[in-house]
Amino acid sequence: MDATRREVASERAYALSARFAARVAWCCQEGCYPHKDHHVNQDACATWEGREMAHEEAVIDGEGNDAVARRETGRVLVGVFDGHGKHGEECAQIARATFAETLARETRGGAALRDGYARTFEAVNAVVCKEMGENASFSGSTAITALFDDEGVVRVGNVGDSRCVVGVERAAGVAVGNRHTRRWEVRDLTHDQTCFRADERARMKAEATSPMTFATIGMVLGETEAHEDFGDGEPGSDEEYCDDPPRVFMAGYRFPGCAFTRSIGDTVGKSLGVSATPEMSEFDLNAEPSTRCVVVASDGVFEFMSSAETMAIAEKFYEENMPGAAERAAHAIVRAAFSRWQEHDERADDITAVVTFIYPLDSDTSTATVVVNDMDDALNKLLL
Template sequence: MGCIHGKCCSRYPSSSDGDNKDEMGVHPGENTHILANRSVDIVDVPSHNYRLAYSFITQRGYYPETPEKENQDSFCIKTNIQDNPNVHFFGVFDGHGLMGTQCATFVKDRLVEILSNDAALLDDPVKAFSAAFLATNDELHNSDIDDSMSGTTAITALVIGDKLYVANVGDSRAVLAVKEGNNKVLAQDLSYDQTPFRKDECERVKLCGARVLSVDQVEGLKDPGIQFWGDEETEGGDPPRLWVQNGMYPGTAFTRSVGDSTAEKIGVVADPEVSILELKSNHAFFVVASDGVFEFLSSQTVVDMVNKYGDPRDACSAITGESYKLWLEHENRTDDITIIIVQIKDLTNV
């Protein structure tokens, strides 16, 4: 099939088990601005005689102070890249800033197009991925979109035969489910959030001139000399952010993105980290999702939830509902939430 782009509104559909309304829970703004898959799409990978079955949901966040705020998440699924039945792409793009929606839409369109047009894609997918991200970033800078204080993160997965390539910029995430024994399924992260919580990323942006401080530190409520912020799970409410030396901007909580031309001057880059994995028969599925999912759900929790459902539509619904509920338990708003679940079926290698 062609490219599926998630930037429109739709009423939440029925699942294979009937009405899913109760599973979503009752929350402010429920069932508004949702695009969900009405069927499970299946694509073959004939080179290794297996199939991918996938579904998705994207839901606008609940923003009581800006009720008309757009869903700044976007996504793209493109199968049979270069007319090759063994090459398939899945990506989620989480826009931010005043022009975040436009940035995410631009990037999900151009990234996969540039990747698809790269004649060297199958020879060197890692190089092609990096080149596509950097070219898309340059095009965004030179477009009519003001990306000085706006941009998008991007988590993308490319299946080529029995290889899975995951390219990431930012703090969205891809996770693989690995079956161990009869009943155990373990989460294996395929990407690592690029934030100042990571020591390597923190040091990299400091060398580029960034001040790394939490909002409380910038505002003088905490000692700026303490350059230790704990971990993301315990200190996520006031995370370390990037600031120019003599200003109170841009305040990004991530160290890589596409766009963000101001933050680029202090070390935020569009160069992706790319991981490579050989798919095996004990790999059940993988998840590609925005940080709206992972803010309050661990990778293992997400895998455990998906594993409860045979139908990825139901799994998408359950995770979206649980994420939404947890946001409102911890804050007075929710983030935009986007998730793609891809089941790996009938793969027989070991």
């Protein structure tokens, strides 16, 4: 792993609400492709503060006069954009550069946040397709973002096979449902949008405007019999790690071969039912006050690591509570994922992980073994 081909965002601290604070950091590592003469990192990552998602609205002030109010869509937004295809890097970069601004625009004027958030992905898709033109025919990007609002709600939008995972601490002796974490229950807030999913295949068949078919590479080459019995591809299942996953092809052709069912760009894939409409989910920190971590990461992390294995790394650094814990965890997750690629493949995908550690500001809400002292002082120091 070439550390010189790595982007890092140092840990920053944020006040999410009156009850929770967060420390956020990310690490984005270029992969390794021995048989390519030239390779660029097609992953892109970002965090945005509330002021970067602000918009102005016309209001009536307390004296009945017309005025302008500046409103923020949320406290913190984190996002990962995983490009693919010949021009995937450009697609991912455009998506990253326009997402926060587009989100602010789509939620202006009191528009419902959930609807505006979902429209943002479709609007960003339109920008990418317009700017890239024909270069978006077989290139695009996945996109996953997590928006933390000022009331302690995390809203996740996702197109593609990146993933958002949370770790919720349980009291000593309470089963956590996996063999990797010590005290953290691990939950996926997203469902990988791949051709393994029968519901997604059904949706694509209904929405496709061109003849299409689902097949593995082996089926396309005539090496295996054609069928759609692909398994479920659920996180942690054997199918998830399949060397020859199902893909969508234009009927009678060997393209585009998209393994994902939703994305930004990919204009040819769009005619086959590949969608830019995200799947949305919400997670209320107030209902789960012992939530300790949210990880948003590209599929480079999860190709050979489960959600629980990933969260176990984060748990270790959270419990140590050292300076820069979130940044250390992001680096460790990326290193572990890269090592798995080396064990299982001659290449390694680009790998990106955003780690958000959650800290309760009200001690009554915490069952954690970690005690965060002088949180306000820590926040002030980290924000300098």
